[in-house]
Amino acid sequence: MQECLYSASSGDSVLFIEDGVYGATSAFKERLRDDLSYFVLQNDAAARGLSACLLTGQCQPVDYSGFVELTEQADSVCSWF
Amino acid sequence: MSELLIIFRKPPIGTSWAREAIDLALVGAAFGQQATLLFMGDGVYQLLSNQQPDQVEQKGTQAMMKALPMYDIDQVFVCEKSLSERGLRANLLDFECQSISQASLQKLLNSHRQVFNF
Amino acid sequence: MLMTGNKRIPLDDEGYLEQLSDWQPEVAEQMAEKEGLELTEAHWEVIHLLRRFYQEFELSPAMRPLVKYIGLNLGKEKAKSIYLMQLFGESPAKMASKLAGLPKPTNCL
Numbered sequence A: 001m002q003e004c005l006y007s008a009s010s011g012d013s014v015l016f017i018e019d020g021v022y023g024a025t026s027a028f029k030e031r032l033r034d035d036l037s038y039f040v041l042q043n044d045a046a047a048r049g050l051s052a053c054l055l056t057g058q059c060q061p062v063d064y065s066g067f068v069e070l071t072e073q074a075d076s077v078c079s080w081f
Numbered sequence B: 001m002s003e004l005l006i007i008f009r010k011p012p013i014g015t016s017w018a019r020e021a022i023d024l025a026l027v028g029a030a031f032g033q034q035a036t037l038l039f040m041g042d043g044v045y046q047l048l049s050n051q052q053p054d055q056v057e058q059k060g061t062q063a064m065m066k067a068l069p070m071y072d073i074d075q076v077f078v079c080e081k082s083l084s085e086r087g088l089r090a091n092l093l094d095f096e097c098q099s100i101s102q103a104s105l106q107k108l109l110n111s112h113r114q115v116f117n118f
Numbered sequence C: 001m002l003m004t005g006n007k008r009i010p011l012d013d014e015g016y017l018e019q020l021s022d023w024q025p026e027v028a029e030q031m032a033e034k035e036g037l038e039l040t041e042a043h044w045e046v047i048h049l050l051r052r053f054y055q056e057f058e059l060s061p062a063m064r065p066l067v068k069y070i071g072l073n074l075g076k077e078k079a080k081s082i083y084l085m086q087l088f089g090e091s092p093a094k095m096a097s098k099l100a101g102l103p104k105p106t107n108c109l
Helices: A002-007 A018-024 A026-031 A042-047 A064-073 B017-030 B041-047 B062-066 B080-085 B102-110 C025-034 C041-057 C063-074 C081-088 C092-099
Strands: A013-016 A037-041 A059-062 B004-008 B035-039 B076-079 B098-100 B114-117 C002-004 C007-009
Touching: A013 A018, A013 A064, A018 A026, A018 A037, A018 A042, A018 B041, A037 A042, A037 A064, A042 A059, A059 A064, B004 B017, B004 B041, B017 B035, B017 B062, B017 C063, B035 B041, B035 B102, B041 B076, B041 B080, B062 C041, B076 B080, B076 B102, B080 B098, B098 B102, C002 C025, C025 C092, C041 C063, C041 C081, C041 C092, C063 C081, C063 C092, C081 C092
Parallel strands: A013 A037, A037 A059, B004 B035, B004 B114, B035 B076, B076 B098
Antiparallel strands: C002 C007
């Protein structure tokens, strides 16, 4: 997560998926830069018991089709697994 | 005090670490070796309530965890620091477990002859 | 391999169901016949309870948890290894899991 946020350019979108969704919890909100947009895949969050009250409000939940849309909107995609 | 300490350090979904660690606890219990469980690091995420692993077509560990009392496994500890680092509190967890400090955690490790780390 | 009606039901090498969803009472009856057991009410209540255990905990119980679960649900006088051995033979947890269509208990002698 730290490398991802370090490398992102202003205006980029960041989508948290799989175990990355833990990074979207309020505990780590201090790490989020305010010049990026944040999304979290809601299936992955629900699978791990991360309900809305644990996630930071800065991350907008998306479903699988939202995931696809974000991919379409982006000029390039980088995965930080 | 049990002889066997099992440490859970991985998140619940995506790999079989968590399931295998619980399997070990259950096998131990079936053979009369009562295990003590310790959740620390990202392993504390295994204890969160309302996990729905079917959302990503996987099996979680919550159902198996609920079987622990059937196997008379009641020594379940969670690292206080790992919880607070992740913004979690004991009341968000699905299981009865004792939250412990670093000193008690060190004691726990020292008092067990066999420690398995998952 | 078992047949119910004209449906083929695959079994593994040790006679456990390959597909848990294939289970029906007739499957248990055929398996019991192969094992030389005649299923009575007493057997059925354990078989159904085992299926409930599996639904609840997603695992097949070893002997001790099975006995404990029976104690909680069917009463203390049935929560004894000897009672289960009279019903299901020498390895009751394995035999009853097989008849209930569950996987072999991995954590079992």
